[in-house]
Amino acid sequence: MIQKPPGVEDIFPDRISKFNHIIHTAKEVFTLYNYREVILPIMEYTEVFARGIGDATDIVTKEMFTFEDRGGRSLTLRPEGTASMVRAYVENGEYNRLALCKFFYHGPMFRAERPQKGRLRQFNQFGAEVFGSDNPWYDFEIISLMNEIARRLGITEYNLLINSIGCPDCRKPYVGELFNYYTTHVNELCDDCKKRLHTNPLRLLDCKVEGCIELKQNAPKINQYLCTSCNEHFHQTINLLQQHSINYIHDPLLVRGLDYYTKTTFEFVTTKLGGQNAFAAGGRYNNLVELFGGKPTPAVGFAAGIERIELLLEQLSVKEYLDVYIVYSGDNALPFVMQMAEQLRRDNISCDFDPHAKGFKTQFKRADRENARFSLIFGEDEVKNNTATIKDMSSGEQVTVKSDVITTFLKEKLGKS
Ligand code: HAM
Numbered sequence: 001m002i003q004k005p006p007g008v009e010d011i012f013p014d015r016i017s018k019f020n021h022i023i024h025t026a027k028e029v030f031t032l033y034n035y036r037e038v039i040l041p042i043m044e045y046t047e048v049f050a051r052g053i054g055d056a057t058d059i060v061t062k063e064m065f066t067f068e069d070r071g072g073r074s075l076t077l078r079p080e081g082t083a084s085m086v087r088a089y090v091e092n093g094e095y096n097r098l099a100l101c102k103f104f105y106h107g108p109m110f111r112a113e114r115p116q117k118g119r120l121r122q123f124n125q126f127g128a129e130v131f132g133s134d135n136p137w138y139d140f141e142i143i144s145l146m147n148e149i150a151r152r153l154g155i156t157e158y159n160l161l162i163n164s165i166g167c168p169d170c171r172k173p174y175v176g177e178l179f180n181y182y183t184t185h186v187n188e189l190c191d192d193c194k195k196r197l198h199t200n201p202l203r204l205l206d207c208k209v210e211g212c213i214e215l216k217q218n219a220p221k222i223n224q225y226l227c228t229s230c231n232e233h234f235h236q237t238i239n240l241l242q243q244h245s246i247n248y249i250h251d252p253l254l255v256r257g258l259d260y261y262t263k264t265t266f267e268f269v270t271t272k273l274g275g276q277n278a279f280a281a282g283g284r285y286n287n288l289v290e291l292f293g294g295k296p297t298p299a300v301g302f303a304a305g306i307e308r309i310e311l312l313l314e315q316l317s318v319k320e321y322l323d324v325y326i327v328y329s330g331d332n333a334l335p336f337v338m339q340m341a342e343q344l345r346r347d348n349i350s351c352d353f354d355p356h357a358k359g360f361k362t363q364f365k366r367a368d369r370e371n372a373r374f375s376l377i378f379g380e381d382e383v384k385n386n387t388a389t390i391k392d393m394s395s396g397e398q399v400t401v402k403s404d405v406i407t408t409f410l411k412e413k414l415g416k417s
Pocket of ligand 1: 079080081082083111113118119120121123124125127128129257258278279280281282283284300301302303304305306307308
């Protein structure tokens with residue numbers, strides 16, 4: 001038997017209904033906020049991520065699925081959507097069309113991480129990005145979007161952590177201070193952090209090794225180093241959250257595993273997911289468009305992990321329904337049933353039947369398993385009298401109707417007329 005590689009999943013219909021419900025809810029909210037969908041390639045030239053996410057990040061140094069195409073160019077399966085989105089925004093000259101663009105996307109991402117519950121090598125994200133404004137309103141809007149998606153999905157137990165990591169100007173002296181602090185504690189650092197200290201000291205705040213977590217508590221905090229503009233931007237963002245009753249926790253040590261952020265960073269975290277506590281995260285990235293050769297364009301966005309949200313919704317039962325299951329007796333009825341099924345589908349009524357149908361009991365069991373709202377019954381009497389009996393599967397109520405009004409009757413009952 002050939003098995004799938006570690007960290008990837010087969011998602012069967014019992015999970016698909018929840019999966020689709022999550023994506024459908026996100027899409028509904030994106031549309032309310034006037035975000036437009038884009039479909040981006042699953043693979044990109046490796047430099048998109050090396051340049052976009054940052055050469056020294058864990059994602060780029062350890063976690064990318066990279067391979068050569070036949071011409072010897074390095075390709076990578078996308079580990080996230082933002083760098084691709086920026087590449088596409090610049091390549092297609094989107095800023096020439098609209099000064100402010102709001103996009104959303106969803107789809108699979110790939111990271112060669114150590115698989116565990118809530119941490120996969122192929123996982124799915126939905127996300128949104130706004131290009132063209134540094135106004136804190138959009139930092140707020142992006143957070144508010146995710147907050148509304150969580151509310152509609154019924155996710156209640158979570159915290160929103162927020163911070164500002166400043167701009168390159170104010171971050172520079174801060175990173176210098178961080179370097180000095182950690183240099184005095186270098187012997188207490190894990191091996192990875194000893195290296196990171198020289199490549200990217202900010203990353204040390206993100207380390208999950210116990211000793212490093214302890215050291216972090218006394219590390220210098222960025223808020224004392226923010227320049228006036230970054231400080232104002234941060235306070236305007238959190239004022240908007242307050243005005244709109246979105247609770248948050250200011251975590252001055254929150255940094256993210258991707259290098260492109262400037263100013264706002266945030267994470268939606270919960271204790272319900274064990275080690276993988278973030279189910280959505282994002283922030284502002286005002287310099288990335290320029291880094292990809294576009295004209296300077298401030299931007300902000302977020303992405304959420306669909307499988308992690310699915311784990312949070314484990315208790316929630318989301319069913320997919322079939323409108324009608326056709327139950328019949330006798331081979332004589334079969335040609336009529338086949339025609340009926342095709343007619344119903346043309347009329348946008350989903351339906352199914354079994355061409356090898358045995359007894360009524362087995363067929364009703366199948367109707368239950370398929371979550372049919374109605375069963376349409378053709379017994380001997382019905383066929384003789386040119387009628388059908390329609391059974392409401394939740395109330396058990398039955399009515400007999402003439403053949404020529406079946407569709408009209410069902411459409412009305414299903415709210416499709
Ligand atoms: P990220 O924090 O790397 O940010 O990922 C966002 C979310 O994707 C995480 O909060 C988590 O729910 C999910 N996720 C990440 N890795 C895995 C994994 N291995 N298995 C399962 N779920 C995972 C980004 O990707 C940025 N592009 C967010 C962003 C958009 N920032 C600005 N715009």
